[in-house]
Structure formats: C-alpha cells, structure tokens
Amino acid sequence: MSFLTIEDIRYGYGTGRFVLDHLSFKMEKGKFHSLLGKSGCGKTTLLKLACGLIQPEQGSIRLNGKEVTKPLSESGFVFQSPTLLEWKTVIDNVLLPVSLKRKITNEDREYAEMLLSLMGIESYMSSFPGELSGGQQSRVAVARGLIQKPALLFMDEPFAALDAITREDLQEDLLRLCEMQQTTVLFITHDIAEAVFLSDFISVMDEGEIILEQRIDLAKPRNAETRYGHPLNEISLKIRRAISGGLR
Amino acid sequence: MSFLTIEDIRYGYGTGRFVLDHLSFKMEKGKFHSLLGKSGCGKTTLLKLACGLIQPEQGSIRLNGKEVTKPLSESGFVFQSPTLLEWKTVIDNVLLPVSLKRKITNEDREYAEMLLSLMGIESYMSSFPGELSGGQQSRVAVARGLIQKPALLFMDEPFAALDAITREDLQEDLLRLCEMQQTTVLFITHDIAEAVFLSDFISVMDEGEIILEQRIDLAKPRNAETRYGHPLNEISLKIRRAISGGLR
Amino acid sequence: MRKIPIYSFLLFLILLLLWEWTARGMSELVLPAPSVIGETLYSGLISGYFNAHIVQTSVEVLIGLLLGSLLGILFGILMGEFESLRKLLFPYVIASQAVPKLALAPLFILWFGFGMTSKIIITTLICFFPLLENTVTAIQYTDHKKLELFRVLGASRWQTLLQLKLPAGLPGIMAGFRVASVLAVVGAVVGEFIGGSQGLGALIIASQGMMDTPLMFSVLILLTALGTFLYFIIELIEKRVLKPYVKEKKR
Amino acid sequence: MRKIPIYSFLLFLILLLLWEWTARGMSELVLPAPSVIGETLYSGLISGYFNAHIVQTSVEVLIGLLLGSLLGILFGILMGEFESLRKLLFPYVIASQAVPKLALAPLFILWFGFGMTSKIIITTLICFFPLLENTVTAIQYTDHKKLELFRVLGASRWQTLLQLKLPAGLPGIMAGFRVASVLAVVGAVVGEFIGGSQGLGALIIASQGMMDTPLMFSVLILLTALGTFLYFIIELIEKRVLKPYVKEKKR
Amino acid sequence: GTNQEQQTSEPQEEKEPTQETIRVASWSQPITEQTNLLVDEDKKFFSEHGLDMEFIPGAGGGDAIKNILSGQADIAFTDPGSLLFALDKGEKLKVIYNIYPQNVFNVVSLKEKNMTKPEDLKGKTIGVYSLSSGTRQNLLVLLHQAGLTENDVEIVETGLLNFAPLMQGQVDATAATDTGLLMAKEKGLGDVNVINVKDALNIPSDVFVVTEEVFNEKKDVLQTFLQAYQNSAEWMINEPEEAASLAVEYAIDGKEEKRNFEIIRLRNLSSQSELTKEKGLGALDAEIFQQAADTYHSLGLIENTLNMSEVVEEDFVPNKQ
C-alpha cells in the first residue's frame, strides 16, 4: 500500500510551459525515496507538489487516500537554500518549527542541541546565521528539518554544500534517525552514490518525466562497507546512464 | 615564480577566534588551484582574502609582488551562493561585470549568449532569476564569472548545485576555457574527484591551516579517460584521507 | 474578491447616509449634510468657480512634489552613503520638519515672495522628509552579499548606488513617495493658508471667514480627490517599475 | 571621522553667525538675531515660563505618537495582509491625510472639546500615515523563500506576521516611525494652534498675536529640540532592536 | 520719489509713462469688504493716479506689519492692536489713514441668556477666534471698560467657526465682528443679544500704517495713494450695488452678490464717523489712539507707554473738498 500517491499531475509556473506533465509517483510508508535528474528537470517542483506547498493544475496528490491541499505541517522540510531567519540565533532557528506549534520545552531544547552536535555545529548554537559558513548554514537547515521527528521528511539537496567526510557522517546519521523513527523520506540529491546508499527507491527524472524507477535492495544497516561495495557501484552506474541517457 | 603569494596571514571575523592563523599560500600563473577541506574550515575566508574582498589582520597578500588592498576587478568571481539581481534578466545578470566597466557591445552579448549555451541555459536568457531552478541560477553565476575572460578566476563551489552529468560537462568546458585563456584559478569544491580532475595544485585545509599541498601531474588535455583512470582515484584517496585525517 | 467594488460602494453609501442623518440634526455651520455639500461642489464645478483654485494648487503640489522627492532622494542618498554627512545635517533636517511651516510664514514671504514660490517651497519641505528617511533606510539595509558582489566587480560607489542600492531599495523608496504625494497636498494648502489669494487653501480660509462650511467641505473633497489621484498615479508607476520584484517576492 | 563633532559645531557656528549678521539688518519682528532669541529662550527656561507648555506638548506628542504608531502598524498590517481591506479603506485613509487638519480644527473642537483630546487626535492622525505605508510595503515585500518556509511549517497567518513579516520588515517600519516621530511634533503644535491655551503651539500663536517674534523663535527651537530628542530615542531603540540585522546586512 | 505724482492728481490723465508701484500688505486675502482696493482693473482708482497698486495678502494684522517692516510692502492695511504691539517692540511706524473709524467688534450671546451689558459677561464662558486674534483683544478692552478682567470670565478658543459652539451651547457668548455676526445670522443663528465694543471704546478697526522710512521717502506717493483710496472708498459708499457685483469677480469670498452687498454696507458704515463727515474719509484723531494705547498698557498687553501723537500723522489724509 502506498502512503503518498501522486497521480497524473500537471504543473507550470504560469509561463506557458508545463514543468511537469502527466507525472505519477508513489511513496511507500517508512521508505527512503530519492529523486535524481539533471538540473532544471523539475525535482524541486515535484517535491513542492508532494509536500503540498503548491497545487497541481491537474491530477491528484493523496496522502493515505486523503487529498493534500496544504503543506503537511507535521512533516519535516529542508529546502534547496538554507533560508534561515537572520534575526534568530542558530538554536532558535532550529526550534522554529516547534515554536510555531507550542511552547518550547527543555526536551525540545535538548533535542535541538543533540541535532546540532550531530551536525557538528553545537558550538555555533548562539551564533546568528550570518556568522556561519555556507555548509554550516545548510546543516542548521537540516537540523531544523529534523527537529519535529517528522513521519514524513522532504529534503532538497540538503548536503550539497558539505565536504565528502561530513556528508558521509551525516548520511549515516540520517539513515539511523529515519530507521529509528520509521520516517518516510523524499530526498533530492545530485550525488548518485549518496542516493543509492540512502534509498530504498530511486526515481530518475528528465524534463518533467520520471524515466527510471529503481528499487535498491542493498542490505541494512548500510555502512562504509556498503558504500564502497560493488553492488552500490553497479547500481550507481545504471542510474548514471539513465540520467545521461536522458540527454536528448 | 609565483603569481599570487599569501604570507603568514591572520584573519578573524571579530568574534575573538581567528579563522585563519599563520597561513601561507601560493598560486602560480596559469595554473588551476583547488581548495578542499571540511565545511567551516576557512576555505571561503581564504578565497575572500586572496581576491582582496577582505583584508588580513596580519601578513601580506601580493599579486606580482604588489600588495592587494582591494578586489582585483579584472578577475572573475563565483560566490558560494549565486547572488543574482532579481530585477535583471539572466543575460543582463551575466553582462553585469562588463556593464560596470564600459558600454556593452554586440560582441559582449554574443559571448554572454555563448557562455549561457555552454551552461545549457540559453533558453532562459530573458527570464528573471526568480524563474530559474537552483542549479540554473548557479550556472548563471558561473557565466557571469567568466564573462570578462578573466586572467584570474575565483570560484567557490560553483558546481555544487548541479547533477553529475552537467557537472562533468561544465568541468571540461571550464578546463578548456582556462587553458585557452591561460587563466589562473582558485577553486573551492567538496568533490574530491572534481578537484583532482581539474587541478594542477590541490591544497587541503583544516581548521584554518593548510595541511596538505598536492601537485597533480595528470596528463593534459584531461578527458573522460582521465576521470575514470586509476591515477585519479589514487590521488583522490590520498586527499580524502587527508581531509578525514584532519578530523581531530 | 470580485465583489470588492460593490462592498466599497456600499460602505461609502452607508457612511454617507450616516453623515446625512447626523447632519440633519445639526446646524449647517457645524456639519453640513453631504447633500448640501454635493450641491455646492457640483454648482462650483459647473460654474468653473473652482477651476483657477484647483489649477493653482495642483501646480504647486506637482512642482513641490517633484522638487521634494528629488531632494529627498538626493539627500537620502548622500546621508545614507556618508555617515558623517548624516550626523552633520540631521539636526537641520529635523528642524526643517519639526518647525510648523505656518509659523514661518513671514519669513517665507520675505525670502520667496508671496507668490507661488513660497508655497512650492513649503510643499517641497514637507514632501522631502519621508523620502529622505526611506531612502536612507533602503540604502543602509542593502543585502551584504550583493554588496560584496559589487565590491568585487570593482563597481564605483556611484554604480553600486545606481545599480544596486537604489533598485534594491525601490519598494521602500516608493512607500516614501506615496506618503510624500499625499503630504504634498497638505503642504501646498498650508502654504496657501499664509496669505494666498488663490488656491484651494486660500479658499478654505475664505470659506471659514464666510462661515460657508459647505464650501469648505467641498474644497476638502477636492483636496481628497487630488490626493487620491496622485496616490493612484504613483501606485500605477510603482506597479510598472516594481514588476520584476513582484515576480520574485510576491506570489 | 572623529572630527565630525568639530565640523558639526563649526557649521553650526557659521550658520549662527550668518543668521546674526542677516538679522542685524532686519527688524526684530521679522527675523530676530540668535543672540536675542538665546536670551529669550534662556530667561524663559530659567524662569520656568516654558515648563508647563513643554510638558503639555510633550504629553500630546507622546500619546499621539504612541496611538498613531500603533494604529498605523495595525492598519498597515490589516491593509498589507488583506488586499481587499486595502482597496476598501484607502480612499478614507487618503482623505484623512490630504485634508489639512487645520481646516478641520474647528470641527475637532466641536467633536472632542477644547481639551487635550482633539490635539492628541490630530497628532495621531498625522503620525499614522507614514507607519501605515511603510508597514504595508514591509509586509508585501517579504522574501518569498521565507514565506514558503512558514507556509510549509504550517504557521498561521498571525504567526507568519509576528515572526516573519514584521521582524523582516522592521527596518522599513522603523523608518516610518522616525518620520512619524517628527511629524508628531508638528501635529501637536497644529492642534494647539486652534483652541489651546497651553502648549508650545498655543505659545506660538500667542507670540504671533503679540508680535513677539523672539519668543516665537524660542518656541521653534524648543520644538526642534523635542523633535530631535524623539528622533534620537527612536534611533537608539532601532540600534538595539535591529542589531541582528545589522550583523547580517551592514558591515 | 519724483514729482510726477503731483501732476497725476488730475483724474483725466491717461496712462502715465512711468508708473509708481505701491504695495499694500493687507491683514487678509482679497475679500469682499476690501472690494474698493481690488477693482483697479475695472475702476482705475489707482492707475488713473499713475499708481501700480499691488495687493499683498496676509494672515492677520501682524503679517501686514511684518511685510512692511521687511520691505515686502509699502503700506500696511492693519488693525490698531497689531500696530500697538509693533510700536511696543520699538518699531518706528506712522499711521496715515483711518480706514474704519468704527470698532466693528462685538460680543454675541443667545437671547435666552439675557446678556445685554458688559457686566453680564462676568463668570461666563466666552469664545474667541484664537489667543492672538482681535476678538480677544477687543473682548479684553470691553471687559476693562466695565471694570472686569480676564480672570472674571473663561475665554476659550473656538477657531474661525466661532458661532458654532455658541449655537451648540458650548460657550455662553462669543466675541466676533459685525460681518461675522451677519454670516452667522445667514446660517441660522437665532435671536441674539449683541454688545458692541464701540459703545465702550471706539477704537478704529483698521488703519493704513507705514514705516517712518517710507513715510519720509515716499510722501508724494503715499498722498497720491491715500487720495486714490479715498476716492475708491467714496465710490463704494455711493455705489454699493456695483461694488457688490464686482466683488463676485475680484474677491475670493465674493460668491454671492446679495451677501457681498450686505458686507459692503456694513463696511461702508464703519468707514464713516462724525469726524469723517466733517473732515472727509480717513480722518484721524490721535486722541482715540492714545486711549487705545493706554488701555492696552493697563491691560498688560503692551509694556511701554506710547505717545500716539508722534505716531498718528493726520496731515496725509486728503481733506474734504
């Protein structure tokens, strides 16, 4: 049974051209889904549609059979750009989603600090976003996306601004967290190996269409071994070919 | 003979902590230099110092023996975030550096169009930045950085928001352009393979220090073969170890 | 949303009726009924009685607004760019604003004559301030990433101003312009209060002398119309000028 | 940069001398010399002659500014959030601004009495507009990425307003506040022009009636001081409130 | 000045080659009651004397005096109150013509209040235009003559629409002028009692004032001007209907001819007195000005005792033929 179903949707930004057309997509509960594809192919658009931020012109988006018409606020989000509030400290930025729901408890604060130290930026807790490096800002955004222990998590290139090492650490942390909390994830990335390492399902897009759906059956828990193992490489190559094959 | 010399500089953002301390760095004329390192280690800071955007508290930065005290406006720049002017069209954004120097000629316009089509976004020429995807915006910024055919080029993670395929295309285009124009480049990236593929010299930073300087002697012109060849992989591994070894 | 004009009209009607009803129980001297005012306004417009006054005031308002806005933006730029200039000049700017123009009438007449000039100067002075403050603010809060970009591109101060700070600050500057456009009307009228023999302000004084409140209210309505017209024009300009911003920022 | 106070003082001195020199050749009734004004001001301050007037006007200014700012922000929020409300109300807002308060003064007196109320209402009305316009603009030009963030986090309209639109628009709103603070002084004084037996505005009128121009100029100087003081206070508040912005945006 | 004005006293003379400019600073805008001063284009009272008369509007008698002090005007059309204040400040001024020898100020109360004499004002609330207005000064004069002071009444400022609070009952009485009362009656003011200030102290309402400097340097022009003004005032007295119809065009408040006529009638009355019947329009009497100055002094409105015989210059007034 699929959790989130996108059926035959169409979307354009009012420019006459449809960015997505006749696109269908499914997400299974508790699974990790990745979207890959050339820059500008419509990944971000699809993610925004899936999370209810924008509405399709045609077709339907259903969560557990119920039409999605507005953002599912119990989900977690990490946008392509960090989008932090400059006038709040790092920890307050992380706690923002909670503070919009209810009073912040000590537990929330502790969890936020835990996430920040997972992200390796616990020492910047009281800094303002303007005082952070690009990668540090994007890690604050990731912590903010995770603060609510969401059942549904949308992430748009969350690790793009990070070095390989930090990135791998965070991938493993993310996988652990998601497994623990049975999170359903929609993840956009340009790093094919990252997608394969993390995902249960990978969809490759091209010019507004999904041109490949790939199930990843690598054993869990995944670790450094998985990462440099042959199976991962093979799948990576296949996906890579799909992406570049999409080159028309 | 080195072209740009950074000697024993120290820099802090006024927070009491020095981001860079006793750092020295050299760039050779016409060569491609990459900076790698964990997020927050001070790469962007070093690049801003090198290009004259900020001044060190101690130490000296010299270009051809002459102290650098303000940005070298004949150079090219690509910042970590695209930073486009929302009220100008894509092509006008690309032409901005020229328009600040002199009247735009037809040649400029043609060159801008050429760069945009190299970047694969020639069809968005008359769009506004707000109508582009994240990766498309970053490609506009790259085109803007190249428009002046600069002798000196500073790029801060220019390809981070791009998919693997586009990225590889652009890497090759960039290499070709730089070779043609004998450009000296300072390039920041998190993609180790990218750095190795592109560079003549790689410096690995950690906590404000340069912990590894590596000359890359791979044959030129570099192509797909270089990319998947054994030598590249080996160097990559070494650099990777340096970065993670920096983990203290 | 399409029913706004209807609601708007209904609200207007209700207010009018309320007014009419209140005024019925009162002397015309205190609060003339809208019907009476309407009559006075209509006959005055038909007979051309208002024409010369309207033209006079409009000319003052337009010239004053133009000068005031230009000066406001100019000084806003200077005081936004040069902190020192700001510190140097701001006491005088505040003096020019906090002092009621009405009190300085004889000086204005002494310096600029009792003709249109002194009225235009008063209007200019009044328009000047909102634009100044909004321009200063717009200039000071430019996104620092874009500023870095311009620095690195070797843009001159002048270029940074014209191509970055002003365009980026345009929404704020336009807000100042909207405020100024309405204040300009008040400015011209206050200018005419101090010894003008023509213009809507002079007419207000005259109508008060005649205790002709319906006439006074007619003039007030004309002033409102003038203000609304200016505001509307500026909104139109704004919509055109700010289109790219709206594309990016509003949705 | 450290020499600014000196230059500022020098400029002031030069202007003062110029004034003294001009005034020497003129009747004291038209333009009194600064020395004469200084004397009047000093003796008035020493003898406590101004005290009650200063207090009265300050109270009106403060209450009016407070009310006007609150209303301005409130209506700015409403009209910024609800396009329909904006369309519905803006003719009345413009009417309230384009109509010179001085003309309505007799009516204000009739409606609100001779006391402080009518002065406060006039001040409120005058302060209101710059804050309204700047708030509307600040609200309308919020960064759309941050708006998306708040939408996605399920923030209510109210939360988006309080935690995003207002803080993000604070620099613009503060600019409106600075304008309002200085206009408040003019508002209170204009209110006192008609029907006030106390307050600096009443003192201006009285001094004009007695043709005591040095006294009038003393009052104008007090008004400038009051305006400068308010402006200064608001700048201080601004510097504190806007610190995080400055961190990010200014350097 | 040149001698040319002398020759121009013959009214028939056509356009002079050189016209002498004379600027008159009024206390008001160009209003109906000053029609005679405004209709030069039609009636040529001034241009036939070779005068190019320029009307400078003002907002109050103080403005008029400031305008002559600053050299913006030659002659001020102003009230004696403003004159006295300026003299008190040490300005050197001359009164050269009595425009309205009658005091036009009054205190108006509703009939039912039954206030008929100045003494009845005790303890009452009385409205004035503003603290600086002639209504207040004249109210004080009236009270003074009745042995009352400012402290015996409550004076409130009501602005120009001062009859409205009277009709609404917010004040017991209001200080006004004859024309103000006329308008108010037109607006439905019911039966009222009027206490006229002229019955207490008949200080003239308006005079022509010049600075000593102008007085000394432009004697001829001034005399020519006064002659022309006198002619115009006589015309207004003789042809009130014509004046009323011309006012429609020339006066800013001349919308209705009928009302213009009423105003002009009132001003014609206040232009004439026993003295003017004897000596001609504009005749001055230093004595009444001295009384005014003394009253203002004892009221504390001015600080110095003034010698008005030095100020009032009777010789310039054209004599009755």
Ligand SMILES: Nc1ncnc2c1ncn2[C@@H]1O[C@H](COP(=O)(O)OP(=O)(O)OP(=O)(O)O)[C@@H](O)[C@H]1O
């Ligand atoms: N404006 C600032 N004020 C204070 N501290 C800053 C500021 N900018 C950067 N820093 C600090 O300086 C250090 C180096 O930052 P820098 O931007 O150079 O890192 P980076 O190597 O480019 O990282 P990334 O890969 O994440 O972009 C970081 O620890 C950061 O917190």
Ligand SMILES: Nc1ncnc2c1ncn2[C@@H]1O[C@H](COP(=O)(O)OP(=O)(O)OP(=O)(O)O)[C@@H](O)[C@H]1O
């Ligand atoms: N606001 C907008 N207005 C008009 N067109 C838009 C807008 N946003 C995106 N587009 C267009 O829609 C297409 C898909 O954009 P989208 O952001 O979904 O791409 P993406 O796959 O996320 O790309 P990237 O990897 O570069 O982030 C692009 O061609 C882009 O030009």
Ligand SMILES: Cc1ncc(C[n+]2csc(CCO)c2C)c(N)n1
């Ligand atoms: C007939 C006549 N009516 C009213 C006034 C007006 N007025 C009388 S005293 C005074 C105070 C000075 O401002 C003013 C304005 C006048 N001069 N002449």
Ligand SMILES: [Mg+2]
């Ligand atoms: Mg995207």
Ligand SMILES: [Mg+2]
């Ligand atoms: Mg960086």
